[in-house]
Amino acid sequence: MKTRSLVVLAGMSLLPVTGSAQLPAAKDLIQKWATAVNASGWKGHKSARMVATVDLPAMGMSAKTEAIQMYAPAMSIQKTDFPGMGEMRMGFDGKTAWMTNPMMGASIVPDSLLGAQREEADPDNYSRMSAAITSSETIEKTKLNDTECYKVKHTWKSGRVTHDCFSVADGYIVWSQSKATSPMGEVEMVQMFSAYKDYGGVKRATTTSTEQAGQQIIITLQSWEWDTVDPKEFELPADVKALVTKKP
Amino acid sequence: MTSRALILRLPLLGLLYACGGRTTVAAPDARPYDAALGLASFDTAWSRINATYYDSTFRGIDWVGLRDSLRPGVARAAQPDEMRRAIRTLFDRLGESHFMIVPSEIAQAMRGDSTRPSEPxxxxxxxxxxxxxxxxxxxxxxxxxxxxxxxxxxxxxxxxxxxxxxxxxxxxxxxxxxxxxxxxxxxxxxxxxxxxxxxxxxxxxxxxxxxxxxxxxxxxxxxAPGQLVKYLQLPPQQFHLAHRRYADAAGCVGWVHFNTWMLPVLPALDRAMDSVRDCRGLVLDLRGNLGGVAGLLMGVSGFFVDTAVSLGTLTSRQTTLRYLVNPRRATSRGESVVPYGGRLAILVDPLSASASELFTAGMRDIGRARVFGDTTAGEALPAAVSRLPNGDLFMHVIADFHAPNGARIEATGVVPDEVIPLRRATLLRGEDAPLAAALAWAGRTAVQAAARGTSPGGQP
Structure with missing residues (x-):
């Protein structure tokens, strides 16, 4: 019997369910999920705008965040404004990923990390049926508090490995496990999803609770709009423009 | 666009705070002590350290046993100070810096929530x-x-x-x-x-x-000069940056000082560097700088280093991350610049703490700066700040730090390359001996280089 993991997160226990019942195929779980949430609902739209709140309860921090994305050409920008801290922005224009924040100033994301950036920018990834995922495998039936789920391991083209756990009851993803990669290093990240609702024809988790570097981050989705993004909104901040212009 | 993408990119590391902490006074809390709230606050403090302290062995302490020995006393406490004393016992047993509890009444006074005028x-x-x-x-x-x-x-x-x-x-x-x-x-x-x-x-x-x-x-x-800065739940702090050109026959040596690692430092440094960029050497004066937002190391170092090298590693229970230099190739105004390449002296003293120490150790270890002054505070651990249920501010260590050469700075501090302790005789003469030594070094080789007809500004 293989070794199973025990993860305890913010009072929530993730326990393996013992027993050797036949596990469903990953492709069936993914198909069920993609259908349940209408993951392909983005097709037929040119752009999306998401507004959410970000809370770090232990630090007493709360911020508004807005993310916009254009599908062709692929471009994205996310802005988060923490009161007392200033605005953090990050973006991707299909070729160059950049970020700017009050602690570091502006920077260009190294080419070595662009593969993951491209994958994240692909709206098809929500379905988990995109070409960016080279293989998916169901590895165990487990339990998050009282919710049973099937844990699926995904291997991506970029080489990264992530896990989703699909609810046994309704097929929704109840938690995900991945590594956040930056030039500084990798941070293990576990996200718990709840309160799925319809946003513009696609069901999404209203609340995403993340444990990252010992901190809990709660993201609450406020709104989702299709096709309201003006291409001018992708204009680069002045300090990033200076870097991009200089980039050979 | 998924929620994952949104979370992945939040630069959490920058939220880490590190500061020696200045003290203030406030009227005692007149509210009756709520014993249940006090116990909940003690439990919360213990639990947060239990969940996030970088050393899961708690430096060999029986962490659960320590809680169990203190908790009955907290349950019987009649005053908030008894509960806080128990929390401070937790800190004392770990024996490291960056554990702090600020009573809610003091935190309020420092925030300016009280009727006390709070203009610095x-x-x-x-x-x-x-x-x-x-x-x-x-x-x-x-x-x-x-x-x-x-x-x-x-x-x-x-x-x-x-x-x-x-x-x-x-x-x-x-x-x-x-x-x-x-x-x-x-x-x-x-x-x-x-x-x-x-x-x-x-x-x-x-x-x-x-x-x-x-x-x-x-x-x-x-x-007080400067601007009042609010960061997270911390009381406002006065941020002040000063700069000066020491002109001489060969040109100038620059001097820049800032008193705390707070967010306005990057745009303020942009302006300061504009005025000293042509100088052949620079003294960065971090004396009395108690620290602040550790994430700023990456931005500030980029003013002086043109490659994304590591200034040290932060090790928490979950991960190891590097404080990487982000070379400052564009100002906040969007102008292209080149990181300063001239000689760099860093001036420190026993009140240079935390982020100042991480920065100084890192810059010296990568060969970018020479350090002058007196040994730093030895309070150099990344920490997080939160509130306890009773409103007290609570700072606790979440990671260890090692300089690029592998050394810990905590407890030992950074020993300067040129130790120049203060002496009463020189003080009475009105002299600033450490600054004089740093200025002399920062200007010296550049003068020689200029005399040889080569371009000033090579790295030391």
Whole structure:
């Protein structure tokens, strides 16, 4: 019997369910999920705008965040404004990923990390049926508090490995496990999803609770709009423009 | 676009805070003590350390047993200080810096929530321990202290209502060198806090001059330079950056000082560097800088380093991350610039703490700077700040830090390449010996390079 993991997160226990019942195929779980949430609902739209709140309860921090994305050409920008801290922005224009924040100033994301950036920018990834995922495998039936789920391991083209756990009851993803990669290093990240609702024809988790570097981050989705993004909104901040212009 | 993408990119590391912490005073909390809330606060403090302290062995302490031994006393507590004493026992047993609890009433006063006027004030003096005595180590030009005749090298006996002798006696009684050094630092900070925290404070300084004559000088605090900065749940802090060109026949040597690692530092440094960029050498004066937002190391170092090298590693239970230099190739105004390449001297002293120490150790280890002054505080651990259920501010260590050469800075501090301790004789002459040495070094080789007809500004 293989070794199973025990993860305890913010009072929530993730326990393996013992027993050797036949596990469903990953492709069936993914198909069920993609259908349940209408993951392909983005097709037929040119752009999306998401507004959410970000809370770090232990630090007493709360911020508004807005993310916009254009599908062709692929471009994205996310802005988060923490009161007392200033605005953090990050973006991707299909070729160059950049970020700017009050602690570091502006920077260009190294080419070595662009593969993951491209994958994240692909709206098809929500379905988990995109070409960016080279293989998916169901590895165990487990339990998050009282919710049973099937844990699926995904291997991506970029080489990264992530896990989703699909609810046994309704097929929704109840938690995900991945590594956040930056030039500084990798941070293990576990996200718990709840309160799925319809946003513009696609069901999404209203609340995403993340444990990252010992901190809990709660993201609450406020709104989702299709096709309201003006291409001018992708204009680069002045300090990033200076870097991009200089980039050979 | 998924929620994952949104979370992945939040630069959490930058939220880590590291600061020695200045002290203030406030009226005692008049509210009746809520025992249940007190117990919940103790439990929360213990649990947060339990979940996030980088060393899961708790330095060999029976962490659960320690809680169990303290908790009954907290449950019986009749005053908030009894509960806080128990939390401080947790800190003491771990024996590291960056554990702090600030009572809610003090946190409110520091935030300006009380009726107390909270405009920051200053009389313009700095104190340091010199040869076991507290002395006036700096007098700001144009300050009320200078106008009142206060001079460097005076031996301080009283600041406001705070007598120095009993504080010194308590500090001298400590056997452990690390504890004694930390106590000396807190002693100086207490005295500086008593020397006019708010605009309009009346402060009497009692001190002896070089001839032994006792002076009692009463001054009214004037507006402190700089801007009030609020970061997360912390009380507002006064951020101040100053810069100067020391011109000579060969050109100039620049000097830049900032008092805390707070967010306005990057745009302020943009402006400062514009005025000293052509100088052949630069002194970055971090004396008295107690630290702040550790994430700023990456931005500030980028003003002086043109490659994304590591200034050290942060190790938490979950991960190891590097503080990478982000070369400053564009200003906040969007102008292209080149990181400063001239000689860089960093000036530190025992009140250079936390982020200042991480920065100094990192810059020296990568060969970018030479360090002058006196050994730093040795309070160098990344920490997080949160609130306890009773409203107290709670700072706790979440990671360990190692400089690029693998050394820990915590407890030992950064020993300068050129140790130049303060001496009363030089202070009384009005000299700033550490600054003079740093300026001389920062300008020296560049002068020689210029004399040889080569371009000044090579890295040391």
């Amino acid at each position: 004030g200053t009389i313009g003096v700095g104190f340091r321990m010199v040869d076991g005595k507290v002395m006036v180590s700096s007098v700001e030009p144009g300050s009320v202290a200078e106008q009142a005749g206060v001079r460097r090298g005076w031996i301080v006996e009283r600041v406001g209502r705070r007598e120095v002798a009993p504080l010194l006696a308590a500090q001298r009684a400590l056997d452990d060198p690390t504890a004694a050094r930390r106590a000396a630092m807190q002693l100086v900070l207490r005295l500086e806090a008593s020397a006019g925290t708010y605009l309009g404070d009346t402060v009497t300084l009692v001190a002896r001059d070089g001839g032994g004559k006792r002076h009692a000088v009463t001054m009214v605090a004037t507006e």
